[in-house]
Amino acid sequence: MKDRVKRVGERIRFYRKHQKMTLEVLAAKMNKSKATISKYENGTIIMDIETLYEFADVFCIPVYCLIDDIRKESVNDRHMPFSSSILYFYIFKGSGNREITESYLSLAEKDGDCQITLYYGGIPDRLSKSCLVYIGKGFGTDTTFSFMVTNYQNPLDQMYFTASLPYINWNGYLAGFWVGLTFEGVTPICMKAVISEKPIENQESLRKLLTVTTDELNYFKKRDKFLLRNEE
Structure with a gap:
């Protein structure tokens, strides 16, 4: 119980700082x-459900963003290929130096839907006010997994991920396309992305998964569309 209360307090502090609120402003x-807000953030007092929803309303976020945690329970959906509600998300930063951004997804169930929170640039147990928060829904079938999320502070910043599920040799990760806007000139962008149930430590393997191959480029040139094949 104490760990859960502390985790909720940490989320309240994160969203307060993310929105550049002082303790005084949030208290008002x-x-x-x-003093009460400070105690909530430090996890020294337990809040009731009504207060939890009031915090969510002030931050303009769904309440599950405050209570999702980093324990790795499975999401009870037969169409979701993952055994964990915490997934690691990787893309290139796009700065040209092949630097990889590690982020994570938190999955939660609500009213039969898979709710997705993407903490872009954040990792479990270490969120910083510099990471971006995207909120949306996930969609699974027997052959695909997709999700669409929106930056909760900027509705223009919407991103979409889609990947096909391998028929055999499920190895705990999916390679797919990450589509949205780049704010360097506000233009559409499409990148390869990887979702994994566990952190991928081998950076060379990860770079290989994220790299657009010559075969993929040739396929695009011939047919005016990209095709991503999962390696079996």
Whole structure:
């Protein structure tokens, strides 16, 4: 129980700082004292459900963003290929130096839907105010997994991921396409991305998975579309 209360407090502090609120400003919005808000953030007092929803309303986020945790329970959906509710997400930063951004996804169930929170640039147990938060839904079938998310602070910043599921040799990760906008000139962009149930430590293997191959480029030139084949 104490760990859960502390984790909720950490999320409240994260979203407060992410939105550049001081303790005084948040306290005024919540109609509570600065000392009480500080105790909530430190996990020294337990809040009721109504207060939890009030925090979510102030931050303009779904309440599950405050209570999702980093324990790796499975998501109870037969169409979801993953055995964990925490997934690691990798793409190239796009800066030209082949630097990889590690992020993570938190999956939660609500009203029969798979809710997705992407902490871009964040890793479990170490969120910083510099990471971006995207919120949306995941969609699974017997052959595909996709999700669409929106930056909760910028509705123009929407991203979409899609991948096909391998028929055999499931190895705990998916390689797919990450599609959205780049704000370098505000233009559409498509990149390869990898989702994994466990952190991928081998950087060379990860770079290989994220690299657009010559075969893929040739396929695009001939048919005006990209084709991504999962390696069996």
